[in-house]
Amino acid sequence: MKTDIEISQNANLEHITKVANQIGIENEDLEQYGNYKAKVDYSDADIPANHKLILVTSINPTAAGEGKTTLTIGLGDAFKHINKKCAIALREPSLGPVMGIKGGATGGGYAQVAPMEDINLFFTGDFSALTEAHNTLSALIDNHIQHGNKLNLDPRQITWKRVLDINDRELRQVVIGLGGRTSGTPRQDGFDITVASELMAILCLSKNLSDLKQRISKILIGYTYDKQPVTVKDLGVTGALALLLKDALKPNLVQTLEHTPAFVHGGPFANIAHGCNSILATKAALKSADYTITEAGFGADLGGEKFLDITAPKIGKMPDSVVIVATVRALKLNGGVSKDELDKENVTALKKGADNLGRHIENMKQYGKPVVVAINKFVSDTPSEIQALKDYISEHNVKGILADVWAKGGAGATELASELVNTCDQKAEFKPLYNQDDDILDKLTKIVTNIYGGNKVELSGKAQRQLKNYRKRGWNKLPICVAKNQYSFTDDAKKLGAPNDFTIHVREFQPKLGAGFIVALTGKVLTMPGLPSHPAALDMDIDNDGKITGLF
Known part of the structure; x- marks a missing residue:
């Protein structure tokens, strides 16, 4: 079986001008970085009213793998299969996870963005x-x-x-x-x-x-x-910092293995930041294509919530549909199965762990937009497990559709794409989780109770003093960006599934006045991660001909 990097290296890519031209971007609007990468000269593009936005999010990530990025890319290719003009908007990979745990971060199998080596490493130099x-x-x-x-x-x-x-x-x-x-x-x-x-x-x-x-x-x-x-x-250096970012501000354009245009730009983590690609990239895609598919980092409790409450209002358009990615393997792990037993059929554990998915479904439905579950297929999934998961999803009055993009690319998600065409046409009014004028603590409490399933927010002495100070300065009306571990609804990474009636502990707040939100640091979440005992870097190499191996 070929590795992801071998599949990517054997792909026949189109020149980036041809990729751009298929969605109406002219050559003069491109700043080319070789044959397969370009920056796009877009500035706050207007969005046609009939163009649709699809948000892809997921259950809480696990060691079993969910494949949210892979699904997003394969779904973009699937829209081409059903003759719809589509573009993808994704975040850029960080070198930390690339060299650490995950290896590459550009999708997998036959659902990848390319050139994957360039994107995973220094790309166009934005980072x-x-x-x-x-x-x-x-x-x-x-x-x-x-x-x-x-x-x-x-x-x-x-x-x-x-x-x-x-x-x-x-x-x-x-x-x-x-x-x-x-x-x-x-x-x-x-x-x-x-x-x-x-x-x-x-x-x-x-x-x-x-x-x-x-x-x-x-x-x-x-x-x-x-x-x-x-x-x-006050320091007088605004201009100096801005000029260092003048090129990084422009969205990057690449392509999938099936030549679907992909805007890959920006890369905040969703556990310690707001977890969404740039609004310029999303708006460039929305202007250029009838359907734009974007992804928010980690689970719907983090990236999904932050996209809907922080990013989408800045874009000026809410998603027309929300896709939640789930896998049989990950839900069995949530149900108590150990990682080395996931290949064995276990419908009982699947049903138990599916409560994690159920909470994410109900959370996203709160926002008023149509929700569809994408069941990302793995080879070890059995017919009984897939049917049990579909039955569980139907109990939440949404559709669960099997997708097999890792093995089949866009052809493995045409049923999902067709369903999204229908749901995007439904009239549905967006319902915000909180009012922008709510106090910080009120916003935080609504996230904890309505999204996480907790019942209480506990502030440290430092956080209480900070909140008092922010109220005096008028900062308490800003949106809240919760920094929390990605593995659990709680601030304890070991509590899987769908826990109830717990307390979220805020140790401190950080005012991000330029970004326009307040960060709440919870539990033991770290803003500088560490490398694992066996970092992915140990398996990477480059030969004398420049061929890279081990990058996933």
Whole structure:
């Protein structure tokens, strides 16, 4: 059996101009990076009223695998099979997971975006630009303190960390400025992973270059000795940071193995950030194609909720349909089956674990839009298990449709695509989870009770003091972005299934004024992950002819 990278390397790709032309993008609107990649010169594109948006989300991720990205890509190809003009909008892979646990992050089997090696590595340099822009601000902050500190910044209250696009637990907490007076002011600092940078969120939520600059200017970098907030605008470096991101702001265009156009741009994680690709990429797809399929990171409790409550209002269009990806294997694991027993039929465990899917279905239905479940087929799935899962899904008054895109590409999801054409035409009014004017705690409580299934939010002493301060400053009306482990509805990653009546513990809040939301850090979630005992990097290589192996 061929690996994903072997399948991709053997694919016959079309020139990127031909891919662009099929959805009406002219050559003069492209900035080509070789034959198969390009940046698209779109700025806050208008969306035709009859163009449809489909959101793909999933159950909570497990070690068994769900294949949400693979399903998204295969579904895009399936729309071509039924003669519908379609484009995909996805996030860019982070080098951390690529070198860490997951290997490649561009789909799998015969449902991939390509060239997969380029996309998984440095692509068009967006993440490098973000990392450099973020750390440039860090350097400018410390330089300001070194040369007189006219803003009266308190080094103990600087909130802007440094970043790196690789999992490096050693850098979570560091001390900088050692080495004497000429080496800066000693203080405690730390690193986040690049995808957790506020600049990443800003890039993904900006409508154009002007909006990018305005958002950058609002970034909170710390507080003065008398506890007054200090922003990038106060530091006077908005323009310098914006010019470092001028090219990264433009969406990237690539293709699937079946030549469906794919906009791949931005990459915030959904467990520690808002988890959606850029609104510029989604709007470019929406303008160009009759159907746009976009994906939100991790489960519907994280990326799905954040897309609907944070990202979609910025796009100015709500999804016309929501797809929840589920697998028999993952639901059996939720039902208590160990990973090494998942290939054996176990309908009882499947039914028990299906409650995780059931909660996600009911959660997405709250928003008022049609919901369809995509059963992503694995070789080990048995007819009895598939039928039992379909029966369970029908009990929630939605359709469950089998898809086999890993093995068959777009041909494996034509039934799902046809169903989505029908559901997208249904008239359905969007119902927001909370009002934008609600207080932070009210918004957070609605997410915990209505999405997670918990019954209480508990704030640490630090979080309580922060909330009191935010209310005084008028920051309490911003949307809330919950940073929570992706494996469970709770803040305890070991509690699988669909737990009820639990408490979510918020240890601190982080104001992301440029992005336009407040982050709530819950449980033990980390903004700088670590590498596993056997990182994927150990299995990667490149031969003397430049051929890459081991990248999934």
